[in-house]
Amino acid sequence: MRGTDRVSGTDRVVTREARKARKAKQKLFGKERIMAAEERMPLVEKKRVTLVESSSAPSGLELVSSYQTNRVGDPMNLVALAEQVQKGDEFVKANACNKLTVIADQIRYLQEQARKALEEAKRDSELHHAACNIVKKPGNIYYLYQRPSGQKYFSIISPKEWGPSSPHPFLGTFKLQHDMSWTPFDEVEKRDAELAIMDKLVSQQTALPTYTGPNFKGLTE
Template structure:
């Protein structure tokens, strides 16, 4: 067990006559008390220091966990942005419309391109390697076909929550109060 550093306990300086007035009996306030009182005081100061350190450590640990979470979120955003940029640069001979699903293929030359035809529509005559299906979103991001249902469910949940909030009497009252003009000078 590590040895605790020696603590210095500060006592209030005595002044027998502050501002020229004797307020208390100096004999009772300046006499030496029980030495155990000083030990107890030092123990309390040490415990307070330990609790302060523990509280700071706990709060910093929470912040560190939040930083890790945010770093992971940032990594995901960058990966998705890179994927979206690569998909936007794939060759395409038609106008892409948000909300539609497009199929990505790769030629033997290495060129990637979008097609409106799925591998099943091509059948056994599909001339190139199929890389995946993606839906173009209205914000111009791309959603892989295996994540479309999850994204739709998430958006539906958000829309339901917003509708519920906007249709409550409290939300309407709150919005009305916030939009009242303030004529006070």
């Protein structure tokens, strides 16, 4: 055997030491990864990770090694799965809170509308029970006065027409709508504009074919 093909004892020692160093390095790196995973294991314990059930014969086919196909492998994967579960829970909670916030705003709005409707109903009822010697007709304006006895009554004579000789204190001016509701005089213009829009909407929809969708064209023109 030639000298160049021979491996000296020193070379064998160097090679052996290199292999040991490489194995030690691999073992050290593996240990560091395991330690890092163990430090984050409380997250795994807090957020339980559910893995897919394993089977040695999926779809009726026997596996050569079910351990190789079903083993967990890198412990860092469990941490990643736990983080994903936690992140999913946080997003679900945030989405639920956002939806509940919108619902709460709608509830507050509906409560305010209900309160306003009850107040208007109470006012309209009191006005309908006010004394009046004439038959009230929808679309007309009426003036509310109060006698010293406390009786409230409607009149068709305005305070301006009475002048300084008004017999009783003036309480307010109201318009009787066609739905028999009362509108304060300072809100009459706004209410009439709303009713005009609704009337125009109903008229246009009546003239349209039944298969078309809502048509709001020209309502604000």
